Amino acid sequence: MADIHVEEFYKDVAIALIQLYAAFPRRINLFVEDIAGPDEPDEFGLHSKRHMACFGALLWLSEEGLLRYVDTIRQEALDQAVLTREAFVRLSAPAPQALIRELNASSTEAELPPSVQKDLSTYIHLLRSALKSGSSSRISLAVQSSFFIDTGAGSVH
Incomplete structure (x- = not known):
C-alpha cells in the first residue's frame, strides 16, 4: 500500500488532467478546492497540508511539462491553465x-x-x-x- 500522500497525489493529478482535457484548448482557472476539496486557512492564513500538497501537485505538473499556466492566484489556483501538446x-x-x-x-x-x-x-x-x-x-x-x-x-x- 502506498503512502496516503502519494495516493492523494495521483488522485489530484487525475482530476486536474481530466478538467484540463475537458476544457482543451481553452485556458481555465484550475482551483485547488475543486480538486482537493474545501479548505479553511488557519488563524495565520495558512492552508492545510492537504491543500498545499494539491497545489504542489499542480505546480509539479507544470514543471514536468504537462500543463502551462499564466500565473498563480495566491496558493488557491493556477490562472489560465491548459494542457501542453505532449499531455x-x-x-x-x-x-x-x-x-x-x-x-x-x-x-x-x-x-x-x-x-x-x-x-x-x-x-x-x-x-x-x-x-x-x-x-x-x-x-x-x-x-x-x-x-x-x-x-x-x-x-x-
Missing part, C-alpha cells in the same frame, strides 16, 4: 489492450461500435474510469501508465 496527445492516445483489461475500464467494449471502442480505449477514458471507481490502486495505475511508465516494457520514462 493532450498522450491523453488522446489509445492505451495498450493489456492495460485496459487490467483496469477493467470497459467490460462491454466488444458490444460497442468500433468508433466508440476507440474512444473508450484512450488514456483519458482510463483516467475517468479509474477516478469514477474510487479505487486508489486503479487511479494510481491509470496515472502512472498515462505518463510515468512505458506500459510495453514496464520502465519509467
Whole structure:
C-alpha cells in the first residue's frame, strides 16, 4: 500500500488532467478546492497540508511539462491553465489492450461500435474510469501508465 500522500497525489493529478482535457484548448482557472476539496486557512492564513500538497501537485505538473499556466492566484489556483501538446496527445492516445483489461475500464467494449471502442480505449477514458471507481490502486495505475511508465516494457520514462 502506498503512502496516503502519494495516493492523494495521483488522485489530484487525475482530476486536474481530466478538467484540463475537458476544457482543451481553452485556458481555465484550475482551483485547488475543486480538486482537493474545501479548505479553511488557519488563524495565520495558512492552508492545510492537504491543500498545499494539491497545489504542489499542480505546480509539479507544470514543471514536468504537462500543463502551462499564466500565473498563480495566491496558493488557491493556477490562472489560465491548459494542457501542453505532449499531455493532450498522450491523453488522446489509445492505451495498450493489456492495460485496459487490467483496469477493467470497459467490460462491454466488444458490444460497442468500433468508433466508440476507440474512444473508450484512450488514456483519458482510463483516467475517468479509474477516478469514477474510487479505487486508489486503479487511479494510481491509470496515472502512472498515462505518463510515468512505458506500459510495453514496464520502465519509467
